[in-house]
Structures are given as structure tokens and as C-alpha cells.
Amino acid sequence: MSQRVCVILSGCGFLDGAEVHESVITLLALSKAGAQVTIAAPNIDQHHVINHHNSTPMAGETRNVQIEAARIARGPVADLEDIKASDFDALFMPGGFGAAKNLSSFAFKGPEGSIVPELKRIIQEFHAASKPIGAVCIAPALLALSLGNGTLTIGSDEGTADALNALGATHQMCPVTEAVVDQDNKLVTAPAYMENAAIHEVAAGIEAAVEATLGMC
16 A cells, blocks of 8 residues: 655745745655655745745735645645644655745744644644654754654754754754654654755755655655
């Protein structure tokens, strides 16, 4: 039987939502592995909307995280409120600033930040059920905010690593083409675009993370 994986997105667009490259690479790797994928997102407004052409905020514009995530999903996206760990074998979270702006306040408050309550519930449910969780780019911060432990990586950025350590996690440096596996906690993380890398290098790390996550199901 193929593994059932919930992929959580934070919108669409790396400056204010889910990182599109990371999301597509994740979905491609899961498809190649034969996984059954459900894409989910919260039915909330984004923190703000960024013009990705010039990287500036678009005053007065609002967008819904779930509706924006549907651009990547190419169709309907499940509401986080309807996601239960008992329905899945694994959880996976691509990055993008939406993870730190929409799914949490980590971008603004660091280790003092909070996380969307429904997402915290989901992460804790998967963890309590000993089901693997994968997260890449800045998304490992969501694990630290929810669990307060585990060995994680965001690559080599010292400031972000210090924030994860302050939350009780243990940060491990990692090349962009590789992933860090915390076998005891069933957590898999990879740097992705937290590093200034080419897309094929980012893909190698995400593919490694997907493979390790599915390998623990």
C-alpha cells in the first residue's frame, strides 16, 4: 500500500507564502515514490502580499493562504482544521517565508513567536503517533515551535540556528544537497533555499528528505 502523506503549504510565492520550487520538488518526489498526497493549508489571510517582481509589499491587497496554495495544488486544498494524523502515514512541509509569516510569527518574533494553533495540533499529533515529519528551508522552525526538541537543520545560517536552539531543538549544520535525520523523533529536515544554491542542489536535498521521511513510515 502506498504511503499517505499530508503536505502543508503556506500560500504561493517565496516572499509571502510557500516556496514554489520547493513545493513542486516535494510533490514530484512524492509522486515518483508512489505516495498518496493530500495538500492542506489554513483558511486565513496572508500576513501581507509581496510583489515578487520588485520584492515590495502591495499596500491594501489581501490574499487567502488556502486559495493561494491551490495555485500550486492545481485544485482544491484541504483546510488544516480537517487534517488528522490518524488519516496519514507522514507529514511534510516545504518552506518559503509563508511558513514564518503565515503559519507562524517566527519571521517577526523568532523564538518568542507563536504558531497557528491547528498546525501545532497537527504536528504534535503526528509526533505523538510516532509518524515521520519532514520539513525543509525555514519550515523546521515550525517543528521547534511545536515540539521544543529534536535535531533539525536550516543549513548554515547562524542566527536562525540560534533561534532553533533557543526553542529547545538542536541545530545541525548541513549541506544543501543533504538532509538531517533525527531517527529517535522521526524528524527529517533539509536546508533548501535557506542556502544560496542552484535549483538542482535544492532538489537533491529535498529528494533526500522525502526519501528519508517515507523510509520511516
